[in-house]
Amino acid sequence: xxxxxxxxxxxxxxxxxxxxxxxxxxxxxxxxxxxxxxxxxxxxxxxxxxxxxxxxxxxxxxxxxxxxxxxxxxxxxxxxxxxxxxxxxxxxxxxxxxxxxxxxxxxxxxxxxxxxxxxxxxxxxxxxxxxxxxxxxxxxxxxxxxxxxxxxxxxxxxxxxxxxxxxxxxxxxxxxxxxxxxxxxxxxxxxxxxxxxxxxxxxxxxxxxxxxxxxxxxxxxxxxxxxxxxxxxxxxxxxxxxxxxxxxxxxxxxxxxxxxxxxxxxxxxxxxxxxxxxxxxxxxxxxxxxxxxxxxxxxxxxxxxxxxxxxxxxxxxxxxxxxxxxxxxxxxxxxxxxxxxxxxxxxxxx
Numbered sequence: 001x002x003x004x005x006x007x008x009x010x011x012x013x014x015x016x017x018x019x020x021x022x023x024x025x026x027x028x029x030x031x032x033x034x035x036x037x038x039x040x041x042x043x044x045x046x047x048x049x050x051x052x053x054x055x056x057x058x059x060x061x062x063x064x065x066x067x068x069x070x071x072x073x074x075x076x077x078x079x080x081x082x083x084x085x086x087x088x089x090x091x092x093x094x095x096x097x098x099x100x101x102x103x104x105x106x107x108x109x110x111x112x113x114x115x116x117x118x119x120x121x122x123x124x125x126x127x128x129x130x131x132x133x134x135x136x137x138x139x140x141x142x143x144x145x146x147x148x149x150x151x152x153x154x155x156x157x158x159x160x161x162x163x164x165x166x167x168x169x170x171x172x173x174x175x176x177x178x179x180x181x182x183x184x185x186x187x188x189x190x191x192x193x194x195x196x197x198x199x200x201x202x203x204x205x206x207x208x209x210x211x212x213x214x215x216x217x218x219x220x221x222x223x224x225x226x227x228x229x230x231x232x233x234x235x236x237x238x239x240x241x242x243x244x245x246x247x248x249x250x251x252x253x254x255x256x257x258x259x260x261x262x263x264x265x266x267x268x269x270x271x272x273x274x275x276x277x278x279x280x281x282x283x284x285x286x287x288x289x290x291x292x293x294x295x296x297x298x299x300x301x302x303x304x305x306x307x308x309x310x311x312x313x314x315x316x317x318x319x320x321x322x323x324x325x326x327x328x329x330x331x332x333x334x335x336x337x338x339x340x341x342x343x344x345x346x347x348x349x350x
Contacts, residue, residue, distance in 0.1 A: 151330060
């Protein structure tokens with residue numbers, strides 16, 4: 001029974017301490033993993049012009065004031081991605097970071113407003129290599145924690161079992177009986193009307209103003225993700241291009257992109273890409289994402305012009321982001337993410 005007193009009381013800390021010491025062991029093992037493969041650890045600043053440009057990510061904003069009284073709006077980054085890609089442009093070839101990241105409007109058993117993101121990048125290497133990294137890191141965490149398995153909400157899996165590899169299109173067919181690719185044309189453009197008809201035929205309700213992306217996300221969250229990683233680690237691969245704003249298209253199909261996610265016990269642990277390096281296409285995608293954010297939330301975020309300029313120098317690369325606290329949570333069998341944080345963010349009073 002975990003004590004429900006504030007985290008800083010001695011009894012509550014005693015309950016949490018085993019999770020926290022395991023966290024330290026896992027972090028040390030992660031650093032050893034990357035060091036042995038020739039990676040350099042980087043530590044980017046969290047204050048950035050743009051925190052990221054994804055529709056449903058919400059950032060913390062602040063104001064920078066100079067000594068002579070000038071001011072500029074900055075944000076706490078939602079991930080260290082832009083900074084890491086600038087370092088690739090600068091000449092780094094293999095890099096990783098255990099960076100604090102910040103996302104507003106997120107707090108529950110799997111989310112925390114401040115968390116640790118493990119990100120790593122490989123220049124001139126295929127994104128399939130990152131899948132191998134993800135499997136290796138999940139196994140490493142279970143070993144370092146001394147549990148040998150990953151657990152969440154009663155679901156136990158053996159990370160050393162052969163992982164499942166499933167495309168998004170195949171997952172839609174298997175779990176929702178929907179032919180997703182039939183709603184995407186050869187150039188990657190989506191057909192909301194056709195997807196709405198397919199969902200209606202399966203008894204899945206939609207709203208008249210739902211976009212293709214809205215409907216895609218609903219099916220993914222409600223019909224597919226609860227089945228993933230329930231018996232072994234699952235790689236969900238080849239997302240539609242419309243759902244992969246930072247990934248390059250697959251070489252054999254412009255309908256799908258080099259994007260994958262790793263799932264364990266129904267929990268998303270990692271998100272990986274064959275990185276898009278076309279600056280003009282990236283600007284176009286970011287602009288669309290921010291228009292959608294404005295439509296839904298009545299707000300948008302600035303573009304990082306330095307990042308878009310750096311893309312023109314960035315080598316072909318693959319990158320991945322893993323929720324480090326979630327990895328620790330599953331490896332230590334902690335029921336909530338805040339139990340794996342040394343000093344959680346204060347709760348908002350009721």
